[in-house]
Amino acid sequence: MRLKFQFGSFITFIGFILSSLIVTLDLEAQTHQFKLIDEETNRPIPDANFFYGNEQGISSESGDITINFQPTITLTISHLQYGKRSFTAEELDQALKKHQLALQPKSHNLQPVTFISIHPNAGEQEQMTLQVQDKLAHDAGQVLEQFSSISSIRKSGAYGFDPVLRGFKYDQINLVIDGSQCATAACPNRMDPASSQVPLNMIVEAEVMKGPYSLRYGNAFGGTINFKSADPSFTDKANLNGRMGTSFETNGEISRSEALLGITSKHADIKLFGSLSTGNDYTDGDGVKIPANFYRSNIGGKIGLKLNSTQTMSLQVSNNYGKDVDFPALPMDLRKDDTWLINLGHKAVFYRGALSSWSTTMYATKVDHLMDNADKELNPRMVDANTSAKTNNAGGRTELRFDFDDDWLYAGTDMRIENADGTRKRNMLMGPMAGKTLTDNVWQDARIRKNGLFAEYHSQGDNFHLVFSGRLELNHAEAQNPDAGFAANYTDMSSDIVSPALSIGGTRTVTDNFSIGLWLGSAQRSGSLAERYINYFPIGLDPYEMIGNPELKPETNNQADLIFNYKSDATDLNLNLFSSFLNNHISSEIRKDLSPKMATAPGVRQFVNVDKAKIMGFEASWKQIINRKIQQVAELAYTHGQNTTSDEALPEIPPMEFRYRLIGSFINKKLRTELNFRHAFEQNRIAKSYGETKTPAFNVLDIKASYLIVQNLNVAASLQNIFDEAYYEHLSRSVRNAESRPIYSPGRSFYFSLSYRF
Structure with a gap:
């Protein structure tokens, strides 16, 4: 009966969406x-x-x-x-x-949005500047670190990097694939964040929309990260195409390979893809070995169909599989993570009347996760523990686009169901409980259903662009198998919350070279599955066991971005100032009246609302074309987070960071070189109540080059961390041992890759 209730509304939604697939158009033949x-x-x-x-x-x-x-x-x-x-x-x-x-670009960026092209489209220029490392990467979180505004929480040396955007993290960031699909981490410790489930070998672009301004793709509380896959392409004649690539990194013996095989015709586009990555322990700049074993594979396919001249349909299915991954900063290691992602899409375009397009997507995601402490060196070993957890996501969205002369409107509806269930088993080896097996109800079969309505209106003039965006979301949460000890702390285990979000912003072109943008937004976010229902599990920055709170109030983000941009033929200067004021900020506090279930935990923390907090900072960039062959890019980013209620810094805020790139293109663009310098400033603004410690400044210098040997055959090499700097990121967790040493980043390493496209 419970299962029927869980998917009943989803089936109804599917029925509604399927009706959008029956579209009849009266168009001229040619x-x-x-x-x-x-x-x-x-x-x-x-x-x-x-x-x-x-x-x-x-x-x-x-x-x-x-x-x-x-x-x-x-x-x-x-x-x-x-x-x-x-x-x-x-x-x-x-x-x-x-x-x-x-x-030819003539003006300026419209919104606080940035892009990186992960798989450049086919074409002469792109083939000469292939980003091989991105295509072969096994973790999208690490790829996202190319954005100056994004850092990652690291609990492993090589896997499961959890992105932090301007100090916003976890469910404060809306991370989706093709505007809708997402995967919820089954691991309570987020060994498998949503970013780790992205099939990068089918992604063409990563789009980062900062702030609560673009509300089309979900609840954009602190921002949206949208990974876009390739649209179907069709050819008059049957065409076989594909690519393959391989790489090796010396420090950690990281081996990666990926391949894609496709065939296109007048009415169909079929692609099969796969990748495999493995790695071992690496050494940091001090010569210390860091546990970093991992195995990750991905396999899948995508079918695109051209139903007629104005309608297309696509189906993508992929499987991500990880096993035997070291997480030295956590009490357990990843033993298995098996994830399936299914996405069905349909699009129709119209050329008469105001309605110009109708896009519909339905998706389902299933994550099966297992972790244990079998490989942890415990002295004494008091308990053998393992946690088996599963999450299921299902949902969809349908969106209409209308055009009115120079203005246009997006309007639609979406739904997302997130469900998490799992248990922790503890086999007691010592003490009065020796020989007994205890079972903990970790997720309580928790479920959240989100139903949303959204609209986004664009008004464009000769020298301005205005955007009005709104979203209304109904959030229903419940624990379908509540733990009695957990439920005793609360009056109500379920909730129904209506969360509104509004934004207005625009860009004004002052001169041919200079523009100003101002964006104002307010968004409300209800607690996540973990924030509401996690049941005595150490998932935070410190080793305290966390207990969820189903009675949390939704937190509100009131944010403003002010953007200045100057652009000429050779120079592009951009300054983005942002400030965010948080009400009912979701944080945590120590509950001294509650006892942890594991002896290794110093106590229990409960998720609570903090009255007020703020996040503010800036991002500045300077791009300059020095001559036809050389260009340079300099970036500076800073975020300041403060719990204004307790007058303490917010935890896990990255330090100020400066980046510089010198890029060269030679030999008719066949040879591409790049010198990368990165300086992270000292982070001395820390949350002592969470056990944070100051992080020293560091410098890292890399050099890389790629060369197009023959048409479509590309070789690349790089020397990373040239001076073998011993450093660690502020967001890197500490190894759980007597020394409690942070996870240091890899020391000097050589990287080689070879790719071929046909």
Whole structure:
């Protein structure tokens, strides 16, 4: 009966969404499609208005525009970042033959949004600057550290990096795949954060939307990280394509390989992909060996179908499998993590009337996790413990897009169901309980269902762009198998909370080179599964056992971003100032009246609301093209977090950080070189009540190069941490032993890779 209740509303939602897949369109027979791209980066340009005779519309997320070509009509394209341009029939005819039309950037970024291209699209320039390490990476959390505003909580030397965006972490960040799908960590200690479940070998771009401003993809409390997979592509004739790559890193003996095989035709795009990564212990700059064994594989496939000239459907299925992963900062190691992700999508575009597109996605995710302390060196060994946990996610979203001259509107609805269940078994080896086995109800079969309505309106003028965004979410939470000892602490184990979110912002182009952006937003977030229902388990910064609180009030983030941007032909200067004021901030406090279940825990912490807290800081960047072959990038980021109620620094706030890159492109762009310097300042603003300690400053210097040997064959090499610096990140946890030494990062290491695309 419980299972039926859990999925009943989801089945109803699926029925509603399936109705959106029946779309009938009356279009002229001859249509032509081309992709709108950035002339400098070859990245697709979405959200560009186009006018072509009686036709008008907007480019898709992948930059696609479809028209009924006529040899005498001029095409007009309007976009704030690229200006307004007209193309003659002859120019348009050439673009249709190339299947792409390039625009030169003319203005500025619209929102506090940044991108990195993980798998560049096919094309001469991208093939010469392939980011091999990103394609072969086994952990998306580590890839995200390329953003100056993102750091990672590290409990292992090589696995499960949990992203922190401007001091926001865990469920304060909305991390999704293709705008909807997510995976909830089954491990209470988050050995398997959502970022670790992203199938990177099918991702083309990572989009980071900072702040509570873009509310289309879920509750963007502190920001949204959206990993975009490749849209289906179709060819008039059957075409076989693919790629393969391999790499080796000396320090830790990390071996990685990945491959993709695809075939495209007029109506279908089929891709099969897989990857395998393994690693051993590495040595830090002091020559100390750090436990870092891991095994990670990924396999899956994606099918895209072109139903007609205006409708496409896609299905992606992937499996991530990890085993025998060392987590020296945790009381257990990962023994097995088996995750399945299924995503079904449909899209229809319209060219008559205000409605321009209708996108629908449904997904399901299943995580099966096992961890134990079998490999931990315990003296004396008082208990053998293991935890088996599972999470299931299911949901979907449907979104309509309307175009009104220079303005456009997104509107839709979404739903997400998160369920977690699991038990910890403790085989007592010593003391009066020796020989007995105790079972702990860790997750209490907890469930959260989120139903949301959202809308986002864009208004664009000659020198401004305004965005109004809103979201209303109903959050229902309950424990379907409550633990009696846990429930005794509370009056109500379930809750129904309505969480509103609103934002307004825009960019004003002051001159041809200078723009100012201002963004204001307020979002409300209810507690996560762990914050509400975790049952005596050490999941925090310190070794205290944590107990959830189903009576938590939702926390509110009131945030403002002020952005200044100057851009010329050779220089791009950007300054982003942000401040966030948190009400009912979800934190924790020590409960001296509660006793832990494990003797190794010093006590119990309970999740509680803190009256007020604040997070503020800035991000500055300077990009300069020195000449045709050399460019440089300098970035500086700082976050200040404060619990204003207790007058103490918020825990796990990264220090100020400076980065510098010198990039070269030589031999007709076949040779690419890069010098990376990173300086992390000392972090002396710490939360002593959580056992945080000061982190010293450090410098790291890397050098890398890649060369296109022959067409589509690329070799890359790098020397990482050239000076063998002994350092650790402020967000790295400490090894659980007598010395309690932080997990130091790898010392000097050589990296080699080879990739081939066909």
